[in-house]
Structure formats: C-alpha cells, structure tokens
Amino acid sequence: MYKTYELCPAAELSPYKTFECGQCFRWNPLAEEEYLGVASGRAARVYAAGGRTHIECEEADIGFWREYLDMDTDYAAARESVMRGEYLTQCAATGEGIRILRQDRWEALCSFIISQCNNIPRIKGIVEKLCSAFGEAFDTPWGVKYSFPDAARVALLEEPELAPLHAGYRAPYIINAARAVANGDIDLESAGEMDADEARRYLKTLNGVGDKVANCAVLFGLHRLDAFPVDVWIKRALKEHMPRGFDPASLGEYAGLAQQYMFFAERERSRLADGARESV
C-alpha cells in the first residue's frame, strides 16, 4: 500500500539538489523538484510542493526512507558549521537543501568504481543495465523496477557477462570488488566502524579503487561526513577559491557536506552559463 507522507520544509530537503549533486545514480526527475528512485529494493517518489517536501512510498518503508534521507541529522547546524569564508558561505547558500543520503555500502562502492573517468548519464546507464540484468525485479506504482544486485550475485559473474554494460576496463574492477566483499576479504560493515581516513586506506586495497573512489564510497556508502572526495571539479574550485595548501580536514566533521555544496554550486554555475550561452 503506497501512501504519501510529509517529510519537512522544502528548504531542508530539495529533491533536485539532493538527487542531482552527484552522490547517487538511481534517482530520475519526473518534473522539477520531483524524483523517482530506487534503493535497497524499494521505490519512492520524492517531491516538493507548497513549501514542503513529501514522499510517496510503501507504508511499511517510511522508516527506511526517513533513515535513507538522513532525516535525523540537523542540516541547518551542519551547514552553518562549514560556512567558513565568503566562497564556502556562498556554496552553502546555493546548496541549501542538499542532504547526504544513507546509501547501501556495496551499491555506493560499486557505483563509484563505475564512475571513474565517466560522465553521469553514462554512469547511470551502466548502473541501470547492471540492475536490470542481475538485480531482482519488483512491482511499483511506476512500473517494474530492479534492485541493485548484491555483491554475492555480482561475485558469480564472469567478465563476458558484463560486456553488455559497456563498462570497459572497469568490468574486472567490479567483479573483483564484488568477490572481495562477498568472501569477506573486504568487510564493509567493519569499514563503517573505522574513521574516514582508515576506511579510505582499507578500500584502496581493492584494485581499481584509488583516493577519489574510496573517498566517495566512504562519504556516500559509509556516511562518514568528514570524508572529502577531490575530483576535477573540486580540484578546480579549490585552486580558484581557496588558499594554497588548504586542508579540507579543517572544515571539521561535515567537510563532506561542504564538498557537496561546492560540487553542486560549481556544476550549477556551469550549467547556468551553458544555458545562457545557448539562448544567445
């Protein structure tokens, strides 16, 4: 039985900002500020209307979704804590309404292995093909959806079976990571107990997982909000706006949230600039 629930004021959870800030790959827009997504074998629709954000989901799953959407974290306070200096304050203003999702550990790790040297539409395509080929199908009011296949399932695959995904050189990384997680060589549960830096080094023992992918898995999969992934966008932003030698750790326990604000603000700025150029 699907029902609609009110979550919070729209300023505390913007579906657009939260699902487009690069942290997840299985949420897609139905309209402006209205997204349909899949996580942990469940589907939901999240939308803002009348100044409030709502969710439509299976009645039994509302607790899961509140946790997934990190509703128990005080984002007003977290946001305040990373507003250091003019640039970060501006990014935090642009990014108000972003929440860091509590994603499945394995899904986050695997998705960010796929993400390397890839753009978002293509990452989403590869992830979707992985799910429809090897995940479990389930019915929703929005049609049949597929869960993200767990590590044990992916561990059984051989490289040729992944060929239709066109994951390229990432395919062996995916299978290798799945096998390590499935056989316990990499224990994502205990990684969740480590501090961010230790967890990052631990995940880097996987082939095809470097600093960037490991940091993303730690931030988004282990919900260690002090992890600060540096990709080309962030590198550029740091170079342009922050003093040389700036240490992200100085931002404290919510450094990763600051990273999301920066990433979203930079992408948004670029998107708006492109739009302006095209309309000329």
Added chain:
DNA sequence: GAACAGGCAACTC
C-alpha cells in the same frame, strides 16, 4: 579523427 570525461595503476626519471 582527436580530445576528453567526476580515475587508477604501472611505469619512468
């Protein structure tokens, strides 16, 4: 056709 994309690892000096 060349360059590039939200990177990694192996190799060079």
Added chain:
DNA sequence: GAGTTGCCTGTT
C-alpha cells in the same frame, strides 16, 4: 615523489 601513459567506451 612527481610526472606520464594506457585503458574501454561514448560524445563532441
């Protein structure tokens, strides 16, 4: 250790 290169694939 800092810098360079190949890697799959799709897009510009």
